[in-house]
Amino acid sequence: MRKLMVLVLALVLAVGFSFGITITMMSPLTGADGAYMDEIVARFNEEHSDIEVVHVVVESSLDMKNKLSMGIASKTAPEIMFIRKFDMPLYLEHFKGFTKQEWLENYGIDTDDIFPGVLEGLVVDGKVVGIPMDIWLFYMAYNKGNFAKVGLDPNNPPKTREEFISAMEALLPITPEGLTPYYENPAWTWIWFHLLWQHGGEVLTDDFKAPAFEKAGIEVCKLMLEMQDKGILPMQVADPGVSFQSGESSVLITGIWTIKPWMEQLGEDFGYAVAPQLGNTKAVFGGSHVLAMPAVMVEDPKVLEAATTFIKYLWDHSIDWYEAGQTPARKSIAESEELKERLPHIYAVSQDSEYVRQFQMFPLISEIEAEIAVYLEEILVLHSMSPEAGMKEAAFAVQEILDDYWSRN
Incomplete structure (x- = not known):
């Protein structure tokens, strides 16, 4: 009996260590682009034994906004939103924000590398409340x-x-x-x-x-x-x-x-x-898909750390996402030889990115x-x-x- 209890305890500890913190990301991605994101999420989960990201898809803008509104009110929203930029205005003050310096020094994300027209509207009281992933x-x-x-x-x-x-x-x-x-x-x-x-x-x-x-x-x-x-x-x-x-x-x-x-x-x-x-x-x-965190869902520092770890992972592996048929939100990638060689069609079209209007x-x-x-x-x-x-x-x-x-x- 004692051996059985020890075994059960060991299993519980192992499961707890394996999964650690679970983060939910809601997105509108269906079809092929959703499959690309699922692959990126799966790789992240394999590489981070202490964080599990669950990808939930809600295609309709109306349904997504309704779920987000109710989730913020009840503190049951996803920790991360992969949201269309034009769906964000109602929620700008509800997203966790950091100054450009904080994003760079604490999370390694240089928001000055994002095309200005894409970042426009995402700065509230001096804090960037969303990270555009693409155009x-x-x-x-x-x-x-x-x-x-x-x-x-x-x-x-x-x-x-x-x-x-x-x-x-x-x-x-x-x-x-x-x-x-x-x-x-x-x-x-x-x-x-x-x-x-x-x-x-x-x-x-x-x-x-x-x-x-x-x-x-x-x-x-x-x-x-x-x-x-x-x-x-x-x-x-x-x-x-x-x-x-x-x-x-x-x-x-x-x-x-x-x-x-x-x-x-x-x-x-x-x-x-x-x-x-x-x-x-x-x-x-x-338009853009933007990564944003409902503030009420990342009040726990450990949850915030897990969410920003995944956001940084997507930032670092964004060229994998562009294979789905998106152009870079980041100037450095849009102008890079890597994009030109790996995705020449995306590179060619992305030369218009500085003129994007949203x-x-x-x-x-x-x-x-x-x-x-x-x-x-x-x-x-x-x-x-x-x-x-x-x-x-x-x-x-x-x-x-x-x-x-x-x-x-």
Whole structure:
């Protein structure tokens, strides 16, 4: 009996030593990128016998925010959030923060190495409350074979508005009826925001008190209508992936997350390049996944040490994460020979990283995006409103959202 008790005690101690502290990380990662993260987590767990990281996936932004809100209130939130940056504004004051010097001296993370546009909005009262791991930006995917068929240089894709329009017109003769060379969904709001920034616009004023998109938004809508009139952009809602993958359409300006699967599917016909500049301002749509710690979950110094150990591990092994189809948030990696040699496609597209523009850190930015989408459909899909009338109505609707927000805050 005594021997049995000793054995049980030994097992308990062994299990306690093996697992030590368990840290939960919640992320929106599904599919292939989630599998990449699972591999990184598994390697970390193998290398750190005293820390176990559990990766929990919640894809929906709404569901993630609801779980985070309830978790903070009840102190049952994950210790680490791998969260989309535009989902963070409501929680900025609830995340554990450190000064740039503290991040560097205590945890070995140089936040000055992060592209400024990506770090913007994550500093609260002088403390950095989130570490951006990546940038998911827009790039131009194109079919090299189709370019060659019409005499376009497949290794010199268009970079300016004039070059882009000219190239799309050249591709018209080989584009099947019912499709367009640039086969993109005109109702996809992210494309409109991308072009808004390229036309020097912004969604809201710096103080978040008024809309700021009307003038540039009109110009963007006019550009998109012009492309529709020329037959190079669809008039109606489109599902572009299948047509591009089949080679029937030739160009997409889309997210970096598509680059690896299309490389595998299209082979030598697949071309990739930085997004062309279709406006008067060098800019590209982007977002980030950010590592952040709910403060109520890391009050215990041992838990904080375990959480920051994993964050530092991801920081040090971030190039493994970029294989999933993300570009670096860190300048040193974006410019490195290692990235150029290991992931040349990511390296090529990441040369636009310094021009990345992201949604402003306003708590109701998703609601504002949805409101603008209503009027973009009227202008670009239903063709029932002029750009001027549609943008005026959109600005009025957004102002109502802002006025209501500020009346309650």
